[in-house]
Amino acid sequence: MGNRGMEELIPLVNKLQDAFSSIGQSCHLDLPQIAVVGGQSAGKSSVLENFVGRDFLPRGSGIVTRRPLILQLIFSKTEYAEFLHCKSKKFTDFDEVRQEIEAETDRVTGTNKGISPVPINLRVYSPHVLNLTLIDLPGITKVPVGDQPADIEYQIKDMILQFISRESSLILAVTPANMDLANSDALKLAKEVDPQGLRTIGVITKLDLMDEGTDARDILENKLLPLRRGYIGVVNRSQKDIEGKKDIRAALAAERKFFLSHPAYRHMADRMGTPHLQKTLNQQLTNHIRESLPALRSKLQSQLLSLEKEVEEYKNFRPDDPTRKTKALLQMVQQFGVDFEKRIEGSGDQVDTLELSGGARINRIFHERFPFELVKMEFDEKDLRREISYAIKNIHGVRTGLFTPDLAFEAIVKKQVVKLKEPCLKCVDLVIQELINTVRQCTSKLSSYPRLREETERIVTTYIREREGRTKDQILLLIDIEQSYINTNHEDFIGFANAQQRSTQLNKKRAIPNQVIRRGWLTINNISLMKGGSKEYWFVLTAESLSWYKDEEEKEKKYMLPLDNLKIRDVEKGFMSNKHVFAIFNTEQRNVYKDLRQIELACDSQEDVDSWKASFLRAGVYPEKDQAENEDGAQENTFSMDPQLERQVETIRNLVDSYVAIINKSIRDLMPKTIMHLMINNTKAFIHHELLAYLYSSADQSSLMEESADQAQRRDDMLRMYHALKEALSIIGDISTSTVSTPVPPPVDDTWLQSTGSHSPTLQRRPVSSMHPPGRPPAVRGPTPGPPLIPVPVGAAASFSAPPIPSRPGPHPSVFANNDPFSAPPQIPSRPARIPPGIPPGVPSRRPPAAPSRPTIIRPAEPSLLD
DSSP states (O other): OOOHHHHHHHHHHHHHHHHHHHTTOOOOOOOOEEEEEEBTTSSHHHHHHHHHTOOOSOOOSSOOOOSOEEEEEEEOSSOEEEETTEEEEEEOOHHHHHHHHHHHHHHHHOSSSOOOSOOEEEEEEETTOOSEEEEEOOOBOSSOOTTOOTTHHHHHHHHHHHHHOSTTEEEEEEEETTSOGGGOHHHHHHHHHOTTOSSEEEEEEOGGGSOTTOOOHHHHTTOSSOOTTOEEEOOOOOHHHHHTTOOHHHHHHHHHHHHHHOTTTGGGGGGOSHHHHHHHHHHHHHHHHHHHHHHHHHHHHHHHHHHHHHHHTTTTOOTTOHHHHHHHHHHHHHHHHHHHHHHHHOOSSSOOOSSOOTHHHHHHIIIIIHHHHHHHTOOOHHHHHHHHHHHHHHHHTTSOOSSOOHHHHHHHHHHHHHTTHHHHHHHHHHHHHHHHHHHHHHHGGGTTSHHHHHHHHHHHHHHHHHHHHHHHHHHHHHHHHHHHOOOTTOTTOOHHHHHHHOOGGGGSOOOSTTOEEEEEEEEETTOSSSTTOOEEEEEEEESSEEEEESSTTOOSEEEEEEOTTEEEEEEOOOSSOOOEEEEEEETTSOOSBTTBSEEEEEESSHHHHHHHHHHHHHTTOEEOOOHHHHHHHHHHTTSOOOHHHHHHHHHHHHHHHHHHHHHHHHHHHHHHHHHIIIIIHHHHHHHHHTHHHHHHHHSOHHHHTOOOHHHHHHHHHHHHHHHHHHHHHHHHHHHHHHOOOOOOOOOOOOGGGTOGGGOOGGGGOOSOTTSOOTTOOSSOOOSSOOSOOOOOOSGGGGGOOOSSOSOOOSSOHHHHHOOOTTSOOOOOTTSTTSOOOOOOTTOOOSSOTTOSOTHHHHGGGHHHHHO
């Protein structure tokens, strides 16, 4: 390829891409696309070809480029081209590429000069290119020919604007030297989308075809009709050269010779030509890459910092080091004990905000689930009275008793105490399940060592199961102790005298009136305008009523339901519903709410349902008994009781109620204490003091500390990522130091682009190169036009005090120090010594009549010389 500057950039970009690929990421440099804009036959395709360094575009007179060509250069180890419309075919001969472009253009636009906005997509893979997008656009034309539409000018302009409006596109505004620059449509379009001139570069072609005796020096020096980034002159191959297969390298040599030999351009030959255009564009690519580096560096540094802590322990890692294994085993067992204790006792760090876990769930079992289980086995009133009457009669035997037998009280109480065993043992099972779940959650940190995790879970779970038996034995012992002696002298026991006077209303163990028992959201499943609908409300449960509100502010009350004669029943979950449902109904077959016999309340989980049921039990709303049992009890209860037996049953009923309440209170208090002491605290102590010894005795250390394949892979990936990040940062540093950004040129007065009518086409032309324009000495400027002025030497220019320019000591040193290729060129010392000739007879003045003075043409170049 012929673009040496691009080839120098390729290794830098490839190193950067490789560094990002090694960390599994892509490096989005998003290099700018380069669009070539200009009139018909201005030499756009030739400029593009010279930049790429390959001869592959259609050439000829008239409108040759009739569809946009989007050329994607892609770095690859092999060189070939492919089209989007025929992906399966790879082109290695670039003459075939040109023929395919011509054929594809004709296929869509026809052969009679038609145009189309549908682009041709060409990809060129090569080891000599960067990943760039170049766009060759149809030339701007005004008069339709052949099959071109009447509005050809506007269609082409719209087509061009679509491509050059993108902020990341560089615009090469190509204008032939033998055309008036002030009327350049390419520069006008560029001005529309790039008013600041930051991404527009003027390219002057066909300098070798200018009329004899004229040149474009003032334009190329950015004095006449200035652009912010200036102009670059190029000499392309002629049609004869192309047909004669003149090589691009030979063409570049001829171009160099032209600039060095031409008297008007030789002083700026190093800033002219295709190589300088390549250098300028490549510098823009370098600037873009350097601008992308800070964001890339910041991204890499943040990733590196996040890895530092984890990598620290792996830096000197040796998997088979026995010292490391011993240390890791001790640390992990210690950390397991700390995590287990934190989950049970609670901790401020690493709080789970999504669900209850560990100690919080056990607390819920102690204070919600277990009381609910106790109340759930509460005796049914009819069953209890029947049992008491049978006990009294059986104690009296064949005799008719005159007094209430205390043995009947003891028999009933002992029977009720025995019923406590089932909910107590169920409570232990629930706590064990939570403990085992907590152990599994804590051992998740040991996943790097599967054998260690497995052994830890097995040993701790086995110990918990051992403690289970001892805990259950202790709880059964507590219940047996309660059975062994009925303490009727307990301070809370009402005694026989009070039992006889006690009202039956006390059977309902209600809380303090108006006491709020619970608040929370519940969904009413069967209350809605549409049958089967549901709506969520804020519920407030007190000792006497259940109310629901629109929201938790409790301002808009929807309904208040008294708790009298209410009971709870379970409701099966709907087929399509993920809610858990229970219902409240009236035992006297009355409507609970409006025309509903029951209201169905839904929660998100079964735990919430159990918790609400426990709250209802505290308010005296009990679960529904089995219907069959109720019917049997009703039939057996049809026997008649005499008034004396009825009074005795009532007395014993009150005594049993009082004593069972005492036992329930004691059991509710002792159960959590027993479980905590015999199971949870013992398990914590075992983990802290004995687990390590059990691990050593169960297997040897090397087998316990064998890493899982996943952990080894993770460690290797982390270390590789760490080193790759450091390498990428190092490469970014190298690119920063090995490349240089060029500053943006200062603004220039480009108002001439708006006022196109004030310039004559002759402004670009000059008389014979040995002569200067009349009245325009190059080294001194007079305030008004007049006869030729006496030249002033450069050294004496400081004493010159013309009003428009107070001092002119010669070119400022900064002008020579500025490497910006777009800045205005310095004055050539040899030129000011030349005395301009007078105006030859018959030569008209170049100055338009309306212009008051000549400096109005020269002054736009002043800022760029003095900045």
